[in-house]
Amino acid sequence: MFDFIFQLFGRFHPLLVHLPIGILLFGIILVFLSKSDKTAYFDSIRLAFLLGGISALASSASGFLQYQNEGFAWDSVQFHFYFGLVTTVTSFWLFFELKNKQVLPFNFKLKSSGLTVLLLITGHLGGNITHGEEYLTEVLPEGIQNLLGVEEPDKGLSISPQNWEQLRYYEGVVQPILNSNCKSCHNPRNSKGDLDLSSYESLLAGGENGPAIHSSDFEKSELYARLNLPLDHEDHMPPQEKRQPKKEEVELIRLWIVNGASTTQTLGEAKVEQKLLEPFFIKEEKAFYPEITLKEVSPDTLQNLKAIGFYSEPVFQGSPFLKVTCINFKTFSDEDLKSLNGVKDNLAYLDLSGTQISDEVLNDLSLFPNLTVLKLNETKISGENLAKLKANTYLKHLYLNGTQVSAIQLEVLNELKSLEKVYAFNTPITEAQDRKKFKFSLEIGGYTLPPIPSDTIVY
Amino acid sequence: MKNLDKLLGELASQKLQAQTRRHFLVDCVSKLGGLAMAPLLFGCDLGKNGQVKSGLNLSERDLNPLASIPPPFLAKAKSIIYLHMAGAPSQLELFDYKPELAKLNDQDCPESLLEGRKFAFIRGVPKMLGPQANFKQHGESGAWVSDYLPHFSQMVDEVAFLKAMHTDQFNHGPAQLFMQTGSPRLGRPSLGSWVTYGLGTENQNLPGFVVLTSGGKTPDAGKSVWGSGFLPSVYQGVQCRSKGDPVLYLEDPKGMTRDLKKNVISAINQANQEDFENFGDPEILARINQFEMAYRMQIEVPEVMNINDEPAYIHELYGTKPGEESFANNCLLARKLVEKGVRVVQLYDWGWDTHGTDRDGSIDLGLRNKCREIDRPITALLMDLKQRGLLEETLVVWGGEFGRTPMQENREGKVQGFKGRDHHVDAFTMWVAGGGVKKGASYGITDDFGFSGIDERTSVHDLHATILHLMGFDHEKFTYEFQGRPFRLTDVEGELIRKILA
Numbered sequence: 001m002f003d004f005i006f007q008l009f010g011r012f013h014p015l016l017v018h019l020p021i022g023i024l025l026f027g028i029i030l031v032f033l034s035k036s037d038k039t040a041y042f043d044s045i046r047l048a049f050l051l052g053g054i055s056a057l058a059s060s061a062s063g064f065l066q067y068q069n070e071g072f073a074w075d076s077v078q079f080h081f082y083f084g085l086v087t088t089v090t091s092f093w094l095f096f097e098l099k100n101k102q103v104l105p106f107n108f109k110l111k112s113s114g115l116t117v118l119l120l121i122t123g124h125l126g127g128n129i130t131h132g133e134e135y136l137t138e139v140l141p142e143g144i145q146n147l148l149g150v151e152e153p154d155k156g157l158s159i160s161p162q163n164w165e166q167l168r169y170y171e172g173v174v175q176p177i178l179n180s181n182c183k184s185c186h187n188p189r190n191s192k193g194d195l196d197l198s199s200y201e202s203l204l205a206g207g208e209n210g211p212a213i214h215s216s217d218f219e220k221s222e223l224y225a226r227l228n229l230p231l232d233h234e235d236h237m238p239p240q241e242k243r244q245p246k247k248e249e250v251e252l253i254r255l256w257i258v259n260g261a262s263t264t265q266t267l268g269e270a271k272v273e274q275k276l277l278e279p280f281f282i283k284e285e286k287a288f289y290p291e292i293t294l295k296e297v298s299p300d301t302l303q304n305l306k307a308i309g310f311y312s313e314p315v316f317q318g319s320p321f322l323k324v325t326c327i328n329f330k331t332f333s334d335e336d337l338k339s340l341n342g343v344k345d346n347l348a349y350l351d352l353s354g355t356q357i358s359d360e361v362l363n364d365l366s367l368f369p370n371l372t373v374l375k376l377n378e379t380k381i382s383g384e385n386l387a388k389l390k391a392n393t394y395l396k397h398l399y400l401n402g403t404q405v406s407a408i409q410l411e412v413l414n415e416l417k418s419l420e421k422v423y424a425f426n427t428p429i430t431e432a433q434d435r436k437k438f439k440f441s442l443e444i445g446g447y448t449l450p451p452i453p454s455d456t457i458v459y
Numbered sequence: 460m461k462n463l464d465k466l467l468g469e470l471a472s473q474k475l476q477a478q479t480r481r482h483f484l485v486d487c488v489s490k491l492g493g494l495a496m497a498p499l500l501f502g503c504d505l506g507k508n509g510q511v512k513s514g515l516n517l518s519e520r521d522l523n524p525l526a527s528i529p530p531p532f533l534a535k536a537k538s539i540i541y542l543h544m545a546g547a548p549s550q551l552e553l554f555d556y557k558p559e560l561a562k563l564n565d566q567d568c569p570e571s572l573l574e575g576r577k578f579a580f581i582r583g584v585p586k587m588l589g590p591q592a593n594f595k596q597h598g599e600s601g602a603w604v605s606d607y608l609p610h611f612s613q614m615v616d617e618v619a620f621l622k623a624m625h626t627d628q629f630n631h632g633p634a635q636l637f638m639q640t641g642s643p644r645l646g647r648p649s650l651g652s653w654v655t656y657g658l659g660t661e662n663q664n665l666p667g668f669v670v671l672t673s674g675g676k677t678p679d680a681g682k683s684v685w686g687s688g689f690l691p692s693v694y695q696g697v698q699c700r701s702k703g704d705p706v707l708y709l710e711d712p713k714g715m716t717r718d719l720k721k722n723v724i725s726a727i728n729q730a731n732q733e734d735f736e737n738f739g740d741p742e743i744l745a746r747i748n749q750f751e752m753a754y755r756m757q758i759e760v761p762e763v764m765n766i767n768d769e770p771a772y773i774h775e776l777y778g779t780k781p782g783e784e785s786f787a788n789n790c791l792l793a794r795k796l797v798e799k800g801v802r803v804v805q806l807y808d809w810g811w812d813t814h815g816t817d818r819d820g821s822i823d824l825g826l827r828n829k830c831r832e833i834d835r836p837i838t839a840l841l842m843d844l845k846q847r848g849l850l851e852e853t854l855v856v857w858g859g860e861f862g863r864t865p866m867q868e869n870r871e872g873k874v875q876g877f878k879g880r881d882h883h884v885d886a887f888t889m890w891v892a893g894g895g896v897k898k899g900a901s902y903g904i905t906d907d908f909g910f911s912g913i914d915e916r917t918s919v920h921d922l923h924a925t926i927l928h929l930m931g932f933d934h935e936k937f938t939y940e941f942q943g944r945p946f947r948l949t950d951v952e953g954e955l956i957r958k959i960l961a
Contacts, residue, residue, distance in 0.1 A: 288533065311661050311800075313529045316931060327662045327800045377847075399848050423848035445846020449776055449835055454609050457831070459824040 010065030014130070017063070019055035021123055023048055024091060028112045031104065038104040046098040053091035060084045063126075072129070073189035080125035087118045132184075156180040157249065161281040165268030170200060173267065173277075174256050178203075181238055181245045197223075200263055218257040227253065248276050289348050290370045290394045294320035297346050308339050315348060321370065325351035334361045344368050353377035353399070359385045366391030375399040377423075383409035394418050401425045401445075414439045520659075521741070524693040524748055525667050527659035530931025535895025535961070536854040537661075538797045539654060539926065540804045542790075542837065545635065545678040546812030547859035548829070549822055549880055550888040551909050555622055556594040556603040559907035560865050564589030568866045572910055579629045579882040580814065580870045587908070588867035591823040591878060600899030607830040610838040616899040617841055617850070618857075618892040619959040623903025623912025626861050626919050629882045631679035631812070634860035637919055639684040641948045648688035648939075649696065650923060651803035653948045654930055656687075656694045657937060662800035664759040666752065669796055670696035671789040674809030685805055689941040693745040696805055702784040705764035705792075709757050717757075724750050763799050766791050777839040790836035794843050797853050808833060811859055814868050815879015822863075822878045841892060854929050855892045856922075862887025865908040885911045889922070895929040897961045920953030928955050 027048025030041040063084060067077050094111060098104075127135065157176045159167065167173065178197045184190075186197040186207075195207025206212045206222070214220040226237035227250045238244060252272070259270045267277070296318065305312040309329035315321045322343055326332045332355035340347060347368045352361070353375045362385035365371065371392045376399060383405030389395060396418055407429045413419055414437075422438070425445030435442055520526055551557060568585050592605035595612070602615035628634035633643035640647040648656070651668040660667030670685045678684050685696030699705040711720060728747045735743040766774075766788060767781045774780075779787045786808045793804040810829055812820060819825040837857065844850040863880035886905045892898075903915040924934040927948065934953055938945035 311527065313527055315529065316533045317529050317531050319529070319533070325661065325800070328664060397848070397851070401847055421848070421851075423846075425846040425848075443846060443848065445842075447776065447842040447846055448772070449610055449838060449842070452609055454606075454831060455778070455835060457827075459827045 006065045007069040009062050010067075010069050011062075013059065013062040013066045016055065016059045017123070017126060020052050020059055020087065020091070021119055023055060024052035024087075024115060024119055027052060028116055031109055031112045034104055039102060042098070042102065042104065045104070046095065049091055049095035049098065053088060053095055056084070056088035056091050060088050071191055071194065073191065076129060076189040080122060080129060083118060083122040083125060087115070087122050090115050090118060157280045158282050159277055159280045164274070164277060164281075165266060167267050168263070169256055169259070169265045169267050169270050169272070170261075170263045173252055175200075177245065177249045177253060181243070181249065185238075213257055213261050215261050216258060218254045221257050221261075224250075224254050224257055246279060248279050251276060288396070289315065289319075289321045289372050292370070294345055294370075296320050297322055297343055301342060305339070305343070308336075310340075320346055321348035321372075322346045323349035323351075325349075325375075326353070326355045327351070330354055330356075332356060334358055334364075337361060337364050341367065345370060347371060348394075349373040351375040352379065355379060357381070359383075362386065362388040365389065368392065370394050373397045373399075376403060378402040381405065386410070387412040389413065390415055392416070396420045397423075399423045400427060403427055405429070410442070411437065416440075521744055523663075524691060524745065525655070525660050525663070525752075527661055528657070530658055531933065531936070532931045534931030535929045536852055536893060537930075538800075538802055538804070538853045539651070539930070540793045540797060540806070540840070540853060540855045541650070542806045542833075542855070542857045543635075543638070543678070543684075543808070544811045544829075544833070544857070544859045545674070545676075545807050545809045546631065547634070547861045547863060547882065547887070548811045549813060549826060549863040550622075550886070551590050551863060551865060551880070552592045552822055552826055553605055553607055553830070554603060554620060554888040554890075555886070555905055555909045556605075557590060557865070557905075557907060557909045560587065560909060561589035563587040563908070572866075572908070577629070578864065580868055581864065581866060581881045582869065582872050585864075585866040585869045585881075587865060588822070588878060588880060591826075598899065600901065602899070602901060607827055608834045610834045614838055614841050614892075617845065618855075618890045619896045619898070619900035619902065621858075621889045621891070621902050621917045621922065621956070621959070622886075623905055623914070623916045624858070624862070624887045624889050624919075624922070625912055625916055626884050626887075629861060629884050631860060631882075633680070634882075634884075635678050635680040635684050638858075638860045639680075640686075640688060641920060641923055641950060645683050645686075646688050647946070648690040648694065648948070649683075649685050649805075650926065650948060651685055651696050651805050652687040652690050652694040653927070653937070655802050656690050656939070657932060658802060658930065660800065660802045662759070664755040665763065665796070665799055665801050666697040666756075667801065668694065668696045668803045668805070669801055670698040670805045670807070671701055671792060672698070672807045672809070673701055673784055673786040673789050674807075675784075676809040678807050678809065684807075689946065690939060691741055691745055693748055696803070699764065699792075701789060702782075706756065706760050709761055711757070721754065724754050759799065763795050764792060766795070773843070776835075776843065778835040785836075786833050787836040787839075790840040791843075794840055794847075794849070797844070797849060798847065813863065813879050814870065814881065815875040815877040816868075816870065818877060820877070820879060822880055824877065844893065850893045853893045854896065854926065856889070856926065857891075858889030859887065865910050883910075891925075891959065895961050897959050900959045902956060902959050915958070917956060918952065920949040921956055923949050924953035925956045925959065928960075 027045050030045045030048065034040050034042070034045070060081070063081060066072070067074070067081070094115065097108070097111070157173065157180065159172065182197045185192045186195045188196050188198060188202070191207070193207045193209065195212065196202035196205070197212070203212050203223070209222055212221065212223040218224045226235055227245065229236040231240055231244070255270060255272060259265060297314065297320065302312055305324065309326070309332070311325040311327050313323055315323050324340065324347060332352065334357055344367050348370050350368070350371060350373070354377065357376070357379050359380075359382055362381075365374070366388055369392070372394050374389075374392070374395060374397070378401065381400065381403040383400075383403065386405065386409050389398070390412070393416070395416055397420065398413070401423050402425070405424060405427050410422065410424070410429070413422065419440045421441050421443065423443045425443065427444070429444050431444065431446065520528075551560065565586050568587055573584065590605070592607050594603045594605050596602065597604050597612040598616040600616050602620060604612040604615060626634055626637055628637050628643045636645065637643040639649045641650075655667040668685070682698065685698070687693070687695035700707070711717060728750055731743050731747045735747070766779060769779075769791065773791065777787045777791045779785070779791050781788070786806070789806050793806060796804050810819070811826075813822045813826050815821050819828070841850065841855065844853055844855070862883045862885070864883040866881065868875055868879045868881040886909055903917055904913055905911065906913050927934040927937060934947060934949045938947050
């Protein structure tokens with residue numbers, strides 16, 4: 001009948017713990033303040049250790065009751081509890097050391113320091129239980145986090161877009177969803193409502209309201225029903241103030257239950273639509289520019305290039321790769337390419353459109369190994385030397401609009417594995433030529449919009 | 460003890476009595492003056508990262524505000540062409556096909572749509588108005604486009620539609636400001652200004668942000684839609700004349716050589732520079748830069764802004780007629796400007812406000828005429844950018860400031876002489892194309908009447924966030940210190956629309 005008293009007292013633990021910390025620290029500070037006169041604060045010190053010990057005992061007792069009544073796992077609280085007990089005992093020990101004395105005994109500062117360490121450890125372990133172990137580390141700069149070896153938090157469900165049909169529904173989708181949305185409160189160490197959602201077995205076992213899933217019947221399955229309740233409903237899970245799962249995640253859970261909540265079924269067998277999974281596909285973005293490590297170009301070098309007349313900037317802030325164009329440097333001729341030798345590894349985007357270059361320039365372009373985009377629009381390039389570009393193994397986009405290149409000349413570019421697009425609008429190349437012989441996509445433009453009646457009808 | 464207190468009290472009151480009006484004035488000089496000084500030194504204009512500008516420590520950016528800066532992240536697009544149909548085109552006649560709405564044609568609007576809502580002109584219970592166009596699905600993406608845009612319908616696989624856009628302003632001026640500056644009130648920089656401020660421009664002989672208008676009028680919100688707000692005014696859009704010479708007085712006057720002109724400009728700039736060193740007003744720098752820009756523009760502008768020399772097949776493609784003010788000419792100019800490294804080109808076409816009050820403003824007649832004026836040019840622009848490989852690096856945005864109601868307008872409670880629709884904030888269609896945009900995508904679903912978005916709704920801030928993302932910015936980090944707090948284009952909102960990213 002009066003059982004609630006225990007639970008109530010247990011819930012006072014977070015309040016009580018501050019008393020021994022404050023009182024004992026105060027006593028310890030007084031110990032260190034008693035430098036020459038070892039009697040000055042003697043009475044206060046003795047009283048502090050007595051009160052500290054009593055409040056530490058009350059804290060330990062309330063802590064133990066809280067562990068018993070609030071669904072904490074022993075694993076997660078045991079060290080905190082042990083250290084709490086040791087702290088209590090030490091406080092009383094120090095108090096009895098001072099009993100019937102008038103002066104601080106020898107070595108007392110050392111003993112007090114020991115108590116300080118115990119207090120700090122106990123307090124820290126307790127804080128970790130309340131706020132989570134990453135409470136302090138997550139605010140640190142990333143570099144320091146790495147140094148301390150802090151693990152990345154769970155990033156949620158992610159699925160590879162290839163062969164997703166073969167992925168096991170439970171293992172690959174359901175458990176990851178539970179891990180990122182539910183596990184922080186429902187795990188073996190901390191099972192709120194006696195529910196543990198960290199494995200299939202514990203999921204089947206359910207919690208204090210019975211099994212979490214009711215095979216095939218999603219409406220009766222507590223797991224889904226709670227997710228599906230309105231957000232402001234008292235029983236909605238995850239609790240209103242926590243991060244909510246995506247609607248696709250809830251739907252995936254529902255479908256899994258409808259399909260019999262099996263551990264062996266694959267996504268393909270369950271006939272899950274790709275649309276549901278798309279939000280979780282891992283984007284395999286290939287870097288546009290070469291994936292190599294290079295040093296950034298110095299501001300002085302950039303300044304020099306600008307002074308010569310180039311537009312030159314890193315492709316983005318902090319990137320070692322340079323974009324160089326001759327947009328305000330129309331007098332650029334073959335000779336001027338030499339001025340780029342200083343940044344030959346960095347040059348990734350070069351626009352020589354509208355300049356005075358000749359075919360000769362292609363001979364020297366092989367000097368720039370990381371060239372990815374090359375624009376030679378509206379120049380005297382005849383296409384003769386295109387074979388020289390074979391050395392530019394990263395070349396992806398080549399612009400030859402308004403030049404004299406022919407389709408046959410372009411064929412040599414098939415050997416460039418990385419080449420994706422070639423623009424040859426306004427060249428001798430016409431639609432009639434066979435596109436299939438090119439391994440890259442060729443854009444020759446020449447679009448027209450034949451007149452239609454609606455062009456001229458005025459309403 | 461008591462005596463000491465008494466003595467001290469007496470001393471204090473003696474001191475007070477000795478205070479004269481002169482002391483007060485002296486204090487005013489040093490203290491009120493200090494107060495007034497504070498905003499001068501650290502107040503409104505803190506520049507980027509809150510550095511205090513002073514006349515002695517000038518960065519390259521101060522001397523040339525349009526100098527290019529690399530974007531914070533790898534950008535998908537380097538330029539923007541924004542096509543704004545001022546007046547707001549009807550999504551229900553162009554892209555948002557609603558067969559259910561046709562069935563309700565001429566019936567009273569259901570109460571549920573009107574409850575608790577305000578419209579610009581609709582009063583009482585209006586009639587529903589079915590789609591006035593014939594729709595068909597086009598391309599591999601199967602996008603619905605009406606017969607109002609026959610040419611454009613062949614480009615649907617190049618664009619990404621945003622079909623559940625929404626805004627919160629139902630009058631043209633505020634809605635245009637919201638769409639262009641992220642705030643319905645005056646004073647914020649436009650999208651183009653933000654981008655030019657953040658990236659500068661590549662071609663130093665041309666402005667970074669050019670505005671061209673057509674349709675006979677400028678947008679209702681006035682020139683603030685391309686204004687620079689609290690950013691330095693050098694980042695505002697440069698409006699070029701759409702008829703005759705795009706920029707006046709580019710030719711040197713008779714008898715004045717270019718060298719002489721150069722001397723004149725350097726003399727003026729030198730005087731301005733001295734002024735700047737005295738007062739530290741950044742607007743003086745903007746002035747200096749404008750003179751230099753004007754001088755440099757003489758080289759390149761006549762060539763870029765002249766469409767006469769374009770080959771015949773290009774004129775045929777766009778339907779351009781050199782010399783007249785037209786949206787087609789502006790589209791061709793936009794391509795030429797982007798090709799020459801201009802960062803942002805903003806086109807405004809006026810005349811899309813189809814209330815049904817007259818023939819030009821009717822949804823079945825006037826709107827068709829407006830569509831004819833843009834159908835070929837827009838299609839040509841996309842094709843031309845594509846064939847030159849520019850679509851890869853250019854972001855094209857099309858849209859109005861809001862949408863139009865599924866109900867027929869009943870201004871003053873009367874049936875209008877023509878078919879028309881009122882302003883509508885809840886659902887409208889826009890599209891984007893080009894650098895970094897997923898081709899043939901469609902995002903957003905509206906209800907059966909096209910009244911409200913029911914899924915994947917997109918706010919104006921979301922659109923801005925996405926545009927900035929494609930230009931290489933994180934819209935949450937791209938800020939400018941003003942009046943004591945950092946400002947963003949997206950203010951405190953905006954979410955990236957990932958589903959339309961390539």
